[in-house]
Amino acid sequence: MVRRDFSLALIAGAVVGLFLTALAVGPVTIPLSRIAAIALGGGSEVERLIIIDLRLPRALLALLIGGNLGLAGAALQALLRNSLAAPDLFAAPQMASFGAVLVLISGGAGALSYYLPVAAVLGALISVGILIGIAGRQASLSVLILSGFGLSAASAAATALVMSLSANPFAILEIAFWLMGSLEDRSWRHVAMALPFIAAGSLLLLASASQLRTLVLGEDAARSLGVNVSLLRTTIIAGTALGVGGGVAVAGTIGYVGLVAAHLVRPIFGYDPGRLLVPSALAGAGLLLAADIVARLIPTQTDIKVGIITSLIGAPFLIAAIIRERRVLGAGEGV
Amino acid sequence: MTGLSVDHLSLTFGSRLILDDVSLSATPGELVALVGPNGAGKTSLLRSIVGLVEASGVITLGDQQASRLSANQRARRLGYLPQGHALHWPIPVRDVVALGRYPLGVRDPARLSAVDQAAVDAALQATDTTQFRERSAMALSGGERARVALARVLALEAPILLADEPTASLDPRHQIEVMECLANIARGGAVVIVITHDLLLASRYCDRVIVMAQGRIHADGAPQTALAATVLSDVFRVSPAIFVHEGRTLAVPWRTV
Numbered sequence: 001m002v003r004r005d006f007s008l009a010l011i012a013g014a015v016v017g018l019f020l021t022a023l024a025v026g027p028v029t030i031p032l033s034r035i036a037a038i039a040l041g042g043g044s045e046v047e048r049l050i051i052i053d054l055r056l057p058r059a060l061l062a063l064l065i066g067g068n069l070g071l072a073g074a075a076l077q078a079l080l081r082n083s084l085a086a087p088d089l090f091a092a093p094q095m096a097s098f099g100a101v102l103v104l105i106s107g108g109a110g111a112l113s114y115y116l117p118v119a120a121v122l123g124a125l126i127s128v129g130i131l132i133g134i135a136g137r138q139a140s141l142s143v144l145i146l147s148g149f150g151l152s153a154a155s156a157a158a159t160a161l162v163m164s165l166s167a168n169p170f171a172i173l174e175i176a177f178w179l180m181g182s183l184e185d186r187s188w189r190h191v192a193m194a195l196p197f198i199a200a201g202s203l204l205l206l207a208s209a210s211q212l213r214t215l216v217l218g219e220d221a222a223r224s225l226g227v228n229v230s231l232l233r234t235t236i237i238a239g240t241a242l243g244v245g246g247g248v249a250v251a252g253t254i255g256y257v258g259l260v261a262a263h264l265v266r267p268i269f270g271y272d273p274g275r276l277l278v279p280s281a282l283a284g285a286g287l288l289l290a291a292d293i294v295a296r297l298i299p300t301q302t303d304i305k306v307g308i309i310t311s312l313i314g315a316p317f318l319i320a321a322i323i324r325e326r327r328v329l330g331a332g333e334g335v
Numbered sequence: 336m337t338g339l340s341v342d343h344l345s346l347t348f349g350s351r352l353i354l355d356d357v358s359l360s361a362t363p364g365e366l367v368a369l370v371g372p373n374g375a376g377k378t379s380l381l382r383s384i385v386g387l388v389e390a391s392g393v394i395t396l397g398d399q400q401a402s403r404l405s406a407n408q409r410a411r412r413l414g415y416l417p418q419g420h421a422l423h424w425p426i427p428v429r430d431v432v433a434l435g436r437y438p439l440g441v442r443d444p445a446r447l448s449a450v451d452q453a454a455v456d457a458a459l460q461a462t463d464t465t466q467f468r469e470r471s472a473m474a475l476s477g478g479e480r481a482r483v484a485l486a487r488v489l490a491l492e493a494p495i496l497l498a499d500e501p502t503a504s505l506d507p508r509h510q511i512e513v514m515e516c517l518a519n520i521a522r523g524g525a526v527v528i529v530i531t532h533d534l535l536l537a538s539r540y541c542d543r544v545i546v547m548a549q550g551r552i553h554a555d556g557a558p559q560t561a562l563a564a565t566v567l568s569d570v571f572r573v574s575p576a577i578f579v580h581e582g583r584t585l586a587v588p589w590r591t592v
C-alpha cells in the first residue's frame with residue numbers, strides 16, 4: 001500500500017520534471033528560474049512567446065496524448081485479459097490516421113478543423129470495434145496479433161490509395177510527414193482540438209477501473225457479480241477510440257506508448273487492472289514527454305519525428321514482451 | 336426466507352433444446368446435489384438462474400422474481416462459482432476473495448471496511464486458504480486455486496449459493512473439506528446447489544439429489560431414491576454399488592450397463 005503510493009508519487013514527480021524539462025529545452029535553453037518568472041507574468045517578450053505559444057502547447061499535447069495512450073493500453077489489456085493488447089496493435093492509430101487523411105485530402109477541411117478529430121475518432125472506433133468483434137470474449141494471443149496485422153495492412157493500403165489518388169503532390173508530402181507522428185509547431189488551437197476528445201475518452205476509461213478488475217475472474221463470474229460486461233466492452237472501445245482519435249488528429253500516429261507504459265508499471269504496481277490505469281497513464285505521459293525531448297535534442301538537419309522515436313523504442317520492446325509472454329503466461333492457460 | 340424456485344424454465348440454442356420445462360424449488364438450509372451426464376443441462380440451469388443466459392420461465396429468488404431485480408440486486412442474492420475457476424491475472428489471493436464483495440459495493444480490495452475484511456477472513460478460513468492470502472492466486476496448484484475460487488463466492492455471504500463442480504480437481508481430503516464447508520453454509524440458512532459428477536460425495540453430503548438428463552429433471556429426492564439403481568442405469572447407463580455406512584446410503588458407480 002505505502003510502497004504503491006510512494007511509487008505513484010515518484011512517477012508523478014518524474015512526469016512533472018519531464019514537463020518542466022520539455023519547457024526548458026530546445027534551440028534556446030530557458031532555465032527554470034526564467035520559466036518561473038514567465039509563469040508569474042514576467043520574462044522578455046521573446047521568451048514569453050517561446051514558452052507560452054510554442055513549448056507549452058507542445059508539452060501539454062505530449063502529456064495528454066502520452067497519458068491517454070498509457071491509459072488506453074492498460075484498459076485494453078484488462079478488457080482482453082492479455083498483456084500484449086494496445087491500441088497500436090489493433091491499428092487504431094493507423095485507422096484514425098486514415099480517417100484524418102481522408103478529410104485532409106478531400107480538401108474540404110483544413111488541418112485545424114474539428115472534422116479532423118471526428119474522422120480520426122471514427123477510424124479508431126472502426127478498428128477497435130472490428131478487433132474486439134473478431135477476437136471475441138477473450139482474445140488469444142495469436143488471434144489478437146493476426147487481426148491487428150490484418151487491420152494494419154488494410155489501413156496502410158487504404159491510406160496509400162487515398163494519397164495516390166490525391167491531385168496535389170505537396171499535400172501528399174505534408175501528409176506523409178504528419179503520418180510519422182510529430183508534436184512540432186503545435187499551437188493552443190491543436191490543444192483545444194484534441195482536449196475534449198482525450199478528456200472524454202480518459203474519463204470513460206478511468207471510470208471503468210473497478211469493473212475491469214472483476215474480469216480477473218472471467219466473464220461469467222464478473223457478470224454474476226452484477227457487472228454489465230457488454231456495456232463495459234462498449235465503454236472501453238469508445239473511450240479508447242475517443243482518446244486515440246483526438247491524439248492522432250493533432251499529432252499523427254504515435255505508436256507503442258500504451259504497450260510500453262503498461263509493461264513498465266506492472267512490476268511495481270502488480271497485475272490488478274484496477275490499480276494499473278493511473279500509473280500506466282503517468283508512465284505514458286512521461287514516455288512521450290521524454291521522447292519529444294529526445295526528438296529535439298538529437299542534432300540533425302531536420303527534426304526527427306517523435307513518432308519515429310516511440311516506434312524505435314516500442315517495436316523492440318514489443319518483441320521482448322512477446323518472448324517473455326511466451327515463456328511466462330503462455331505456459332499457463334494460454335492467457 | 337430467501338428460497339429459490341424455478342418454474343417451467345426452458346432454454347434453446349438454435350434448434351437444440353437445452354432445458355426442457357424445468358421446475359424446482361429449494362428452501363433455505365438445503366444442500367442440493369445436481370447430477371447428470373455431460374450435456375444434461377446442469378450448467379445451463381445454473382447459468383439461467385444467475386442470469387447469464389436468458390431462459391423462458393419464471394425464476395424466483397426469495398420473495399422477488401429475478402426478472403424484476405436489477406443486476407446488482409440479483410448479484411447480492413446469488414453467489415455463483417463457475418466451472419474451471421478462471422483467473423486471468425496473477426493478483427494476490429486476498430484481492431481475489433475480496434472481489435466477491437463487489438455486489439455489496441466493495442470497489443477497492445486494498446481498502447476494506449471491518450465488515451468486509453471479516454467476511455473475507457471467514458471465507459479464507461472456511462476454505463483453508465488463509466495461508467495463501469498474500470500469494471499470487473495464479474501460482475497456486477489447481478486444487479488450491481479451486482478453494483480460493485470458492486472462498487471468493489463465500490465472501491459474498493449470499494442467501495443462495497450455486498457452485499459448478501466445486502470439488503473437481505481437489506484431493507480427497509479437500510473434497511471432504513469443501514463439501515463440509517458447503518454443508519455448514521446450508522445449515523446456516525442458505526440454499527446451496529452443487530453440481531458434481533461424484534455420486535459418492537452427493538450421497539454422502541446432500542439430503543437431496545436432483546438428477547438431470549437431456550434438459551429435464553429425471554429424479555428429485557433423497558439420495559436413496561434419486562440415486563437408486565434404476566435411475567442410475569436409465570440416466571448414466573451404469574449400475575451402482577449401494578451400501579450403507581454410518582447410517583448413510585451411499586452410491587458408487589460400479590459397472591456400465
